Amino acid sequence: MKALQLLIQTNSSFGPLIARLVLGFVMLPHGLQKTFGLFGGHGFAGTMQFFTGMMHIPAVFALLAITAEFAGALGLIVGLFSRVAALGIASVMMVAIITVHGANGFFMNWMGTQKGEGFEYHLLAIGLALVVMIQGAGKASLDGLIANSDQK
Numbered sequence: 001m002k003a004l005q006l007l008i009q010t011n012s013s014f015g016p017l018i019a020r021l022v023l024g025f026v027m028l029p030h031g032l033q034k035t036f037g038l039f040g041g042h043g044f045a046g047t048m049q050f051f052t053g054m055m056h057i058p059a060v061f062a063l064l065a066i067t068a069e070f071a072g073a074l075g076l077i078v079g080l081f082s083r084v085a086a087l088g089i090a091s092v093m094m095v096a097i098i099t100v101h102g103a104n105g106f107f108m109n110w111m112g113t114q115k116g117e118g119f120e121y122h123l124l125a126i127g128l129a130l131v132v133m134i135q136g137a138g139k140a141s142l143d144g145l146i147a148n149s150d151q152k
Contacts, residue, residue, distance in 0.1 A: 007083055008143040010136025017079075017138035019131035020086070024076030026125070027089055031070030055099070068092045076132065079141020083133050090129035093122040 010016065033041025042050065044066065051062035068088030075085035101119040109117050137143040 005147065007081065008136070008147045010079075010082070010138055010141060010144045010147065012139045012144065013135065014139055016082075016132055016135040017140055019128045019135075020076040020079060020082055020137055020141075023086065023089060023125060023128040023132065024073045027069055028073035028077065031066070031073045034066045035070040064088070065092050065095070079137035079143050082137035082141060082143050086129035086132035090126045090133070093125045093129070097122050 029039050032038040034047040035041075035044055037043030037046070041047070047066055048059065048062050051057040051065065052059050057065075068085075069092060072085035072088040075081050076089075097119045101117055101122060104114055104116040105118045106120055107114075107118040108120055132138075
């Protein structure tokens with residue numbers, strides 16, 4: 001129980017609340033693309049096929065990436081297991097930088113003149129995730145509600 005308490009402990013600060021909501025709402029559409037095919041995505045089967053067939057990612061890691069972007073985003077939005085959700089998203093962003101976007105340089109491809117997208121977006125997501133991993137979920141979170149109810 002102590003491990004769970006350490007995982008969900010937080011304070012009622014606005015900083016982590018803002019970080020987790022922004023990260024959660026930015027990542028959710030990406031998770032919905034990969035899970036349900038919304039917003040022009042390929043859905044679960046198509047994403048798994050792309051990750052395992054084209055990118056040669058082992059199926060377990062492909063599944064974890066999809067889960068991190070969808071369930072992790074939802075977890076951040078409601079503030080449930082926020083540190084775990086943030087770690088999952090930060091891991092996906094690091095892998096994206098290392099395997100794909102690092103070769104394209106820092107900047108996003110705003111003018112369409114690069115081979116692909118740079119990694120500046122990914123660094124911002126990692127920065128927001130670090131705030132949540134260090135500070136916890138912050139104000140208005142299920143983590144805080146659960147942690148406070150356990151102390152009574």
